[in-house]
Amino acid sequence: MSNDLNTPICPEDGDRVPAHVAIIMDGNGRWAQKRGQIRLAGHRAGVRSVRRAIEFAGRHGIRQLTLFAFSSENWKRPETEVSGLMELFSWALSNETKHLADNNIRFRVVGDTSRFPENVQTAISEAERVTSGNTGLRLVIAANYGGRWDIARAVQLLLRRVQAGEISVADVDEDLVTASLAVAEDVDLLIRTGGERRISNFLLWQLAYSEIYISDVLWPDFDSSVFQAALDYYRGRERRFGRTSEQVQERML
Numbered sequence: 647m648s649n650d651l652n653t654p655i656c657p658e659d660g661d662r663v664p665a666h667v668a669i670i671m672d673g674n675g676r677w678a679q680k681r682g683q684i685r686l687a688g689h690r691a692g693v694r695s696v697r698r699a700i701e702f703a704g705r706h707g708i709r710q711l712t713l714f715a716f717s718s719e720n721w722k723r724p725e726t727e728v729s730g731l732m733e734l735f736s737w738a739l740s741n742e743t744k745h746l747a748d749n750n751i752r753f754r755v756v757g758d759t760s761r762f763p764e765n766v767q768t769a770i771s772e773a774e775r776v777t778s779g780n781t782g783l784r785l786v787i788a789a790n791y792g793g794r795w796d797i798a799r800a801v802q803l804l805l806r807r808v809q810a811g812e813i814s815v816a817d818v819d820e821d822l823v824t825a826s827l828a829v830a831e832d833v834d835l836l837i838r839t840g841g842e843r844r845i846s847n848f849l850l851w852q853l854a855y856s857e858i859y860i861s862d863v864l865w866p867d868f869d870s871s872v873f874q875a876a877l878d879y880y881r882g883r884e885r886r887f888g889r890t891s892e893q894v895q896e897r898m899l
């Protein structure tokens with residue numbers, strides 16, 4: 647496979663830090679409502695948790711952190727909340743780009759950003775450009791992203807390649823589909839804050855064999871202790887990938 651992140655980390659590999667962690671950052675609205683504040687205040691407070699998550703991931707040798715910031719379905723929210731979120735993205739991008747660049751972080755946005763305001767699209771391109779040569783943590787923000795959108799787009803890309811005669815129908819296998827996705831790396835650990843036990847159209851294909859850690863903590867309260875608890879949970883899992891437990895134990899000897 648083209649991407650080294652898709653090689654599962656085996657139990658014997660050091661202290662089993664997940665290579666790719668994805669987070670559904672949920673609970674901003676409830677956090678604000680509990681305080682009698684507007685939902686946007688929760689999103690603002692959530693930006694601080696994003697910083698904490700990035701810092702933690704970098705410190706613990708996680709290679710890729712994929713954060714769900716805005717789903718394809720979130721456009722259905724009240725206009726004021728959507729436009730407030732767009733302003734917040736723009737603000738956070740202009741404030742954080744230098745920090746990302748200074749910390750060797752490679753930044754990328756996945757999702758259909760064509761619907762975003764021009765200034766947000768420009769800020770995204772600029773942040774991607776200035777961090778493109780960085781070799782440390784890969785930070786991926788999923789914005790106007792949906793797992794179904796990603797798969798449909800991959801199908802389109804592959805069909806175009808077939809049409810152009812570059813590949814044949816028989817060439818389309820799992821590796822080629824994976825490589826055609828906006829996020830081409832399998833997720834080792836999925837964290838969802840806010841307590842809901844659902845995927846909400848996040849990375850559907852890439853979550854095939856992820857370990858899943860759900861925390862009741864609301865995203866603005868997310869800190870290193872929650873992240874550490876998720877890593878501890880991950881470390882205790884036996885990743886079998888379809889094999890029996892005995893087979894997995896044998897492979898470790």
Ligand code: IPE
Binds near residue numbers: 715716717720
């Ligand atoms: C997640 O928090 C952030 C986004 C979806 C943008 P929510 O806004 O969904 O918070 P709750 O789930 O309503 O508490």
Ligand code: IPE
Binds near residue numbers: 671673
């Ligand atoms: C998922 O949260 C999307 C993000 C965190 C960006 P939602 O709050 O939109 O999910 P549902 O609607 O409760 O499933």
Ligand code: MG
Binds near residue numbers: 672673674840
């Ligand atoms: Mg929510």
